[in-house]
Amino acid sequence: MDKTISNCKKLMLLVCSGLMALNCFGQQALGQRARVQSPIVNNDGTVTFNLFAPSAQRVSVSGDFNEIRSQSLPMTKQDNGVWTVTTGQLNPELYSYSFSIDGQRFIDPANSYVNRDISTLSNIFIVSKSNDDKGHLYGVNNVPHGMLSRVWYDSPTLGQQRRMTVYLPAAYDGKKRFPVMYLLHGHGGDETSWGDLGRTSQIMDNLIAEGKAVPMIVVMPNGNPTCNAAPGWWHEGMYTPDGNAFNQRGAKASMEESFMDIVKYIDSHYMTIAKRSGRAVTGLSMGGGHTFGISRLYPDQFDYYGLQSAAARVQQNNEQFDSQMQRLFASKPKLYWIAIGKDDFLMQSNTQLRSYLDSHSYPYEYYENDGGHIWRNWRIYLTLFAQKIFKQ
Amino acid sequence: MDKTISNCKKLMLLVCSGLMALNCFGQQALGQRARVQSPIVNNDGTVTFNLFAPSAQRVSVSGDFNEIRSQSLPMTKQDNGVWTVTTGQLNPELYSYSFSIDGQRFIDPANSYVNRDISTLSNIFIVSKSNDDKGHLYGVNNVPHGMLSRVWYDSPTLGQQRRMTVYLPAAYDGKKRFPVMYLLHGHGGDETSWGDLGRTSQIMDNLIAEGKAVPMIVVMPNGNPTCNAAPGWWHEGMYTPDGNAFNQRGAKASMEESFMDIVKYIDSHYMTIAKRSGRAVTGLSMGGGHTFGISRLYPDQFDYYGLQSAAARVQQNNEQFDSQMQRLFASKPKLYWIAIGKDDFLMQSNTQLRSYLDSHSYPYEYYENDGGHIWRNWRIYLTLFAQKIFKQ
Numbered sequence: 065m066d067k068t069i070s071n072c073k074k075l076m077l078l079v080c081s082g083l084m085a086l087n088c089f090g091q092q093a094l095g096q097r098a099r100v101q102s103p104i105v106n107n108d109g110t111v112t113f114n115l116f117a118p119s120a121q122r123v124s125v126s127g128d129f130n131e132i133r134s135q136s137l138p139m140t141k142q143d144n145g146v147w148t149v150t151t152g153q154l155n156p157e158l159y160s161y162s163f164s165i166d167g168q169r170f171i172d173p174a175n176s177y178v179n180r181d182i183s184t185l186s187n188i189f190i191v192s193k194s195n196d197d198k199g200h201l202y203g204v205n206n207v208p209h210g211m212l213s214r215v216w217y218d219s220p221t222l223g224q225q226r227r228m229t230v231y232l233p234a235a236y237d238g239k240k241r242f243p244v245m246y247l248l249h250g251h252g253g254d255e256t257s258w259g260d261l262g263r264t265s266q267i268m269d270n271l272i273a274e275g276k277a278v279p280m281i282v283v284m285p286n287g288n289p290t291c292n293a294a295p296g297w298w299h300e301g302m303y304t305p306d307g308n309a310f311n312q313r314g315a316k317a318s319m320e321e322s323f324m325d326i327v328k329y330i331d332s333h334y335m336t337i338a339k340r341s342g343r344a345v346t347g348l349s350m351g352g353g354h355t356f357g358i359s360r361l362y363p364d365q366f367d368y369y370g371l372q373s374a375a376a377r378v379q380q381n382n383e384q385f386d387s388q389m390q391r392l393f394a395s396k397p398k399l400y401w402i403a404i405g406k407d408d409f410l411m412q413s414n415t416q417l418r419s420y421l422d423s424h425s426y427p428y429e430y431y432e433n434d435g436g437h438i439w440r441n442w443r444i445y446l447t448l449f450a451q452k453i454f455k456q
Numbered sequence: 457m458d459k460t461i462s463n464c465k466k467l468m469l470l471v472c473s474g475l476m477a478l479n480c481f482g483q484q485a486l487g488q489r490a491r492v493q494s495p496i497v498n499n500d501g502t503v504t505f506n507l508f509a510p511s512a513q514r515v516s517v518s519g520d521f522n523e524i525r526s527q528s529l530p531m532t533k534q535d536n537g538v539w540t541v542t543t544g545q546l547n548p549e550l551y552s553y554s555f556s557i558d559g560q561r562f563i564d565p566a567n568s569y570v571n572r573d574i575s576t577l578s579n580i581f582i583v584s585k586s587n588d589d590k591g592h593l594y595g596v597n598n599v600p601h602g603m604l605s606r607v608w609y610d611s612p613t614l615g616q617q618r619r620m621t622v623y624l625p626a627a628y629d630g631k632k633r634f635p636v637m638y639l640l641h642g643h644g645g646d647e648t649s650w651g652d653l654g655r656t657s658q659i660m661d662n663l664i665a666e667g668k669a670v671p672m673i674v675v676m677p678n679g680n681p682t683c684n685a686a687p688g689w690w691h692e693g694m695y696t697p698d699g700n701a702f703n704q705r706g707a708k709a710s711m712e713e714s715f716m717d718i719v720k721y722i723d724s725h726y727m728t729i730a731k732r733s734g735r736a737v738t739g740l741s742m743g744g745g746h747t748f749g750i751s752r753l754y755p756d757q758f759d760y761y762g763l764q765s766a767a768a769r770v771q772q773n774n775e776q777f778d779s780q781m782q783r784l785f786a787s788k789p790k791l792y793w794i795a796i797g798k799d800d801f802l803m804q805s806n807t808q809l810r811s812y813l814d815s816h817s818y819p820y821e822y823y824e825n826d827g828g829h830i831w832r833n834w835r836i837y838l839t840l841f842a843q844k845i846f847k848q
Contacts, residue, residue, distance in 0.1 A: 101696075116560045119513045145558075166537075168508045170562050176575045176687070177694050183568045189694060206691040209617065213605035216626065225601065234608065238725075295568070299598040302569050302581060304493075333630075 100146055102174040103161070103189050109153040111191070113137075113161070115172065118145030120165045127161030127186075129154055131434050132407055136164070156197035157440065158263060160186040179260045181439075182252040183295075183305040200270070201447065202263045207273035208234030212265050214255070214297075217329040221322035222315065226286055227293035228326065229255045231265050232334070233272055233279035241335045241342075243454040244281045245368075246326070247446070248319075248347025248354050251375075252307025254294035255286040261439045262446060271450055278454040281334060285326050287351055289315035320357035327365070344453045346370030346401075348442045349410070353377075356417075360388035363395035370401045370449040373437050377413045378420045393426050399452055400428040403445045407436035492538055494566040495553070495581050501545040503583070505529075505553070507564065510537030512557045519553030519578075521546060523826050524799055528556070548589035549832065550655060552578040571652045573831075574644040575687075575697040592662070593839065594655045599665035600626030604657050606647070606689075609721040613714035614707065618678055619685035620718065621647045623657050624726070625664055625671035633727045633734075635846040636673045637760075638718070639838070640711075640739025640746050643767075644699025646686035647678040653831045654838060663842055670846040673726060677718050679743055681707035712749035719757065736845045738762030738793075740834045741802070745769075748809075752780035755787035762793045762841040765829050769805045770812045785818050791844055792820040795837045799828035 102114040113125045126136040129151055139147035160179060163170045171178060175187040192199025211232045219226050236242060247264065249257040258264045264282060271277035290310035292298035303309060316322075331338040343366045347355045352374025359369045379385035400421075404414045421428050431448065435441050494506040505517045518528040521543055531539035552571060555562045563570060567579040584591025603624045611618050628634060639656065641649040650656045656674055663669035682702035684690035695701060708714075723730040735758045739747045744766025751761045771777035792813075796806045813820050823840060827833050 117558065119511050119558045121511045165557075166509065166511045169565050171565075171577075173561050173563075174696070176572055176577055176697060178570070178577065180568055185563075185568055185570065203693065204689055204691055209608040209619070211605055211607050213603055215603050216601040227601070297596055299596055301595065304566070305568065 100174050102172050103187075105189060105191055106150070109155075109191065109193065110150050111154055111159075111189070112148060112150045113139065113163075113172070114174070115139065115147045115163055115165075116145050117147055117165050120147065122164075122166055123147040124164045125149060125161055126164060126169075127159055128438065128440060129159060129161075131440075132436065139163075154191045156192050156194075156199035158188060158190050158199070158202040158443070160188050160439075162186050180256075181261060182307045198443075202266050202443065203270075204266055205270055205273070207269055209269050210234050210265055210272075211236070212259060215333075217326065217333075219322050219325040221317045221325050222289055224292050227255055227297060228286060229259050229284040230330070230334070231259075231268060231282040231284070233268065233281065235272075235279045236281070236335070238335060241337050242279055242281050243337045243342035243344070244283055244330060244334075245450065245453065246323075246343070246345040246347075247282055247284050248287050248345070248351025249284070250347070250349030250351050250373075252305070253351075254288065254291070255284050256294045258284045258446075262443055264446065267443065267447055268450065271447065277450045280450075280454060281330070281336060283326065283330055287319045287347070287354055289317060289319055289322060318357070319354045320361055323354070323358055324362065324365070340365055340367045341398075341456075342367075342454070344368035344370070344399075344449075346372060346446075346449050347374070348372040348445070349437065350375050359392055359397070359400070360385075363388075363392045363397070367397050368399040368401075368449075368453040369397060370399075370403065370445065371414075371417075372403050372442055372445040372449075373405065373408050373410055374402070374414060374417075375410060376417050378416050389420070389424070393424060398456060400426070401431065401449060401452065402428055403431040403433075403441075403448070405433055405435040405437070405441045407434070408441075409437060492566050494564050495579075497581060497583055498542070501547075501583065501585065502542050503546055503551075503581070504540060504542040505531065505555075505564070506566070507531065507539045507555055507557075508537050509539055509557050512539070514556075514558055515539040516556045517541060517553055518556060518561075519551055520830065520832060521551060521553075523832075524828065531555075546583045548584050548586075548591035550580060550582050550591070550594040550835070552580050552831075554578050572648075573653060574699045590835075594658055594835065595662075596658055597662060597665070599661055601661050602626050602657055602664075603628070604651060607725075609718065609725075611714050611717040613709045613717050614681050616684050619647055619689060620678060621651050621676040622722070622726070623651075623660060623674040623676070625660065625673065627664075627671045628673070628727070630727060633729050634671055634673050635729045635734035635736070636675055636722055636726075637842065637845065638715075638735070638737040638739075639674055639676045640679050640737070640743025641676070642739070642741030642743050642765075644697070645743075646680065646683070647676055648686045650676045650838075654835055656838065659835065659839055660842065663839065669842045672842075672846060673722070673728060675718065675722055679711045679739070679746055681709060681711055681714060710749070711746045712753055715746070715750055716754065716757070732757055732759045733790075733848075734759075734846070736760035736762070736791075736841075738764060738838075738841050739766075740764040740837070741829065742767050751784055751789070751792070752777075755780075755784045755789070759789050760791040760793075760841075760845040761789060762791075762795065762837065763806075763809075764795050764834055764837040764841075765797065765800050765802055766794070766806060766809075767802060768809050770808050781812070781816070785816060790848060792818070793823065793841060793844065794820055795823040795825075795833075795840070797825055797827040797829070797833045799826070800833075801829060 104112040123139040129135045137149045139149040172187045178185045190199045213230045290313040295305040352371040356376035496504040515531040521527045531541040564579045570577045582591045605622045682705040687697040744763040748768035
């Protein structure tokens with residue numbers, strides 16, 4: 065080792081101690097209240113939360129500790145001003161939580177891992193017990209990793225520069241061609257949602273490394289035709305996202321109508337299998353509705369469809385709709401997959417869609433599980449769908 | 457417009473109202489305490505912070521509102537339980553802040569824009585008064601945007617897969633070649649620091665759009681040879697980052713010794729000007745030290761060097777060091793730039809370095825400004841350095 069380089073370590077000690085002593089913003093936090101650890105995933109599968117709030121009257125932690133819906137656990141104040149609570153045993157999963165202090169929601173100051181859902185930040189942690197559970201699948205393991213890019217593309221149909229997220233599998237080398245899964249977010253989401261809340265790159269890295277999914281490109285566009293990009297990443301500035309912020313504005317076209325702009329960009333900028341057998345489209349909620357629309361508008365362009373908790377509705381007594389559906393049936397895609405949780409508030413419209421498909425003897429696949437309109441289910445659906453496509 | 461697609465809007469109303477009513481975690485936050493707005497950038501350039509904390513005894517906001525160091529402003533409780541304070545007039549800048557409630561640091565629950573510095577999250581906001589101030593430069597404007605990628609590369613020298621961030625300018629089309637700026641973070645930082653805290657893509661997009669900087673690739677590697685990637689993005693899991701977490705581990709080589717692995721990867725995967733005149737390297741603090749080391753180890757590989765608040769030390773009476781410096785001087789790079797703030801705790805070692813260079817009549821450039829070892833300065837240094845390079 066170069067001696068003069070190794071001498072730099074001495075200076076690094078100075079840098080560290082300088083940073084500790086400094087009161088400049090940001091770095092000084094190195095020395096702050098690190099004694100409160102939270103969350104602590106205990107060996108028995110329970111999880112302990114701690115929060116220093118000496119004057120607070122009521123403190124609780126809310127999270128998706130329950131299969132069905134959010135759970136709020138009251139915390140108990142200790143003599144040192146730290147409130148604490150320990151959950152029951154939690155199953156392997158990626159969990160989200162936040163604290164409530166006297167009615168105000170806060171994130172955990174001891175946990176720097178957060179996800180944003182519309183305007184709301186929540187902390188996350190993972191419980192994993194073995195190498196084949198969901199916690200492992202959603203974690204970053206010692207496997208080859210794909211590349212994640214925030215790509216700006218031109219949408220002539222919408223008359224906009226727009227941002228999307230592109231995952232390239234670890235095997236992508238610019239020579240070999242790969243199939244493409246288009247993965248669409250829900251209402252209030254954006255091009256960051258599937259990556260952050262949906263753990264897409266972790267799930268895909270792990271499924272591909274285990275040979276359970278074919279190496280593929282995953283494209284996560286922004287599904288709001290009145291926005292260019294996620295909040296803070298376009299020229300509207302740092303507004304407070306509310307999911308409806310730009311809905312009043314007229315869009316030049318819908319997501320479905322502008323969708324082939326994305327496909328064209330991807331096919332001309334990446335080594336894709338640029339035909340039907342190399343294309344899948346799937347989305348959650350509003351993105352499931354987009355998937356439904358795309359399957360009717362461009363039935364010859366995609367071979368695999370996945371409707372996840374889809375905002376998809378049968379148009380009764382609508383000739384245009386019926387003829388679109390006939391074209392879709394005639395195109396015989398390799399997979400038409402519908403997935404929804406038992407408690408999803410969109411169950412009724414999905415049941416009607418299935419009745420319509422049944423009445424036309426159309427061979428779709430159906431998956432129903434517990435829970436409702438939640439990210440926990442969409443991660444499951446992504447995991448299942450990714451293993452069903454591009455294998456023929 | 458396709459009628460059946462437009463009908464989907466009706467279902468979207470159902471989706472929205474469903475989400476509002478649902479108590480499933482994450483989405484339900486749509487309906488929460490949105491009445492408290494914070495921060496509010498007022499027309500007169502002051503900024504108001506608000507926080508609902510009805511039982512708290514002491515609440516304050518801390519931020520980098522001051523040129524030199526962090527400032528803490530006590531907040532006043534109103535009858536409705538909301539604490540408030542308004543700053544004096546703030547100059548155009550990207551500001552960071554957090555709240556303290558009875559001694560515990562919290563981020564602002566009304567602001568979803570956050571940066572992470574080591575383990576500490578802070579909220580951010582921007583003050584801008586005109587189209588040629590720092591607030592504008594650090595914001596996302598309606599200009600062509602570059603592409604940001606998280607790239608995994610192989611480092612044979614370190615025996616690791618490692619992650620770095622790569623910015624490609626908007627003009628990058630896979631045909632034309634571009635010069636490359638290597639941009640290195642400080643102690644405790646990682647491959648996300650320059651992008652998030654340093655606003656690199658915003659600064660580069662804006663400088664390039666205004667014709668002030670040449671379109672260039674910017675490579676932001678991870679400078680910790682005992683880590684593969686930023687916390688949470690490699691197989692060590694979601695540990696609490698402390699900046700020293702992995703320093704006890706022996707690295708196979710130093711950042712400087714492994715640096716050409718990065719250059720080789722970039723030159724073989726991107727359309728670069730793969731020679732000295734197309735390469736610049738600059739870094740802050742520890743990364744300034746890395747830049748200093750790189751300039752001594754590979755003097756024929758880079759034409760532009762920028763030492764920002766650098767942890768760079770002259771090795772007295774060290775023959776190897778002196779001969780490295782002689783080689784560096786003889787290589788005549790186009791720019792050797794040293795930048796530091798008046799209050800930086802590394803001023804002394806930088807002054808010694810400048811004396812050494814002066815004593816050898818070496819024509820470096822020097823920039824000194826107010827303030828210390830803070831991101832505010834590093835954004836300024838990036839802005840200045842980016843305009844000085846690749847123009848000859």
